[in-house]
Amino acid sequence: MWPWWRWLLQAGVAAALLATLFLWTTPQQVAAWQPPWLRPRVTPPPLAHPQTPPPWLSLGPEPIGIVSGHWGSNDPGALCPDGTTEAQVNRTIALLVQERLRREGYEVVVLDEFDPRLQGFRGQALVSIHADSCIPREDLTGFKVAIAAALSQSGSSAQLVAANTLKSCLVEAYQQATGLAYHPHTVTRDMTEYHAFSEIDPSTPAVIIEVGFLGQDYDLLVRHPERVAEGIVQGLLCFLEGEEP
Ligand SMILES: [Zn+2]
Secondary structure (H helix, E strand, O other): OOOHHHHHHHHHHHHHHHHHHHHHOOHHHHHHOOOHHHOOOOOOOOOOOOOOOOHHHHOOOOOEEEEEOOOOOOOOOOEOOOOOEHHHHHHHHHHHHHHHHHHOOOOEEEEOOOOHHHOOOOOOEEEEEEEEOOOOOOOOOOEEEEOOOHHHHHOOHHHHHHHHHHHHHHHHHHHHHHOOOEOHHHOOHHHHOOHHHHOOOOOOOEEEEEEEEOOOOHHHHHHOHHHHHHHHHHHHHHHHOOOOO
8 A cells, every 4th residue: 555645746746747748838739739640741942053063964964954044033034914924934834844854764954044054064955945025916926946146157067957956856846736836037136146055065955945925825835834845845855866857
């Protein structure tokens, strides 16, 4: 038999422990508590792009570079009345292209408009994705693809052939996937003298594509970005796998 004071002591200790527990946890905490296996998994936020090239860029086969037009810069590009920005449209397409090509086994790097990794970028190809203005004018519909104007003067013939092949592949595949017409009359110096052309390694075949006009081609660009991405993916696969455009 325990003496009565031992019961009292045990009850006192138990009460003190309970009191401490209640002092440390609020009713909200108690209500919100979930067993660890039921808690949602926390995914870490995406890292901001590093200032120096990540080490994996120099390893293994060369990647494909996709520039997400205007992304990461102060200029959102074309701006529509409903608040849609070209930067956002380009971004959606760029990420879809990356996802599709990765499934095909390619390494794809999505780059900001003025990404420091563009300096001396070496890759199997570089495609910069942009879209045209939101002006609702009937004749402003269609896409276009340009290579660097400087290539015709200063590039080697091999570089010129590579860039032109990439362009032809993209034009054909994009037209087929989207049904958009080619719109050659609005190829500007913004395209042929695009800044990234002179930043990347000259051995990297590069083009800039204007995927359509955000005015007349809004439905395709905003509501069906997967079709836009498919056109770019098929164009790149045509080039990378050496098909005749
Ligand atoms: Zn743009």
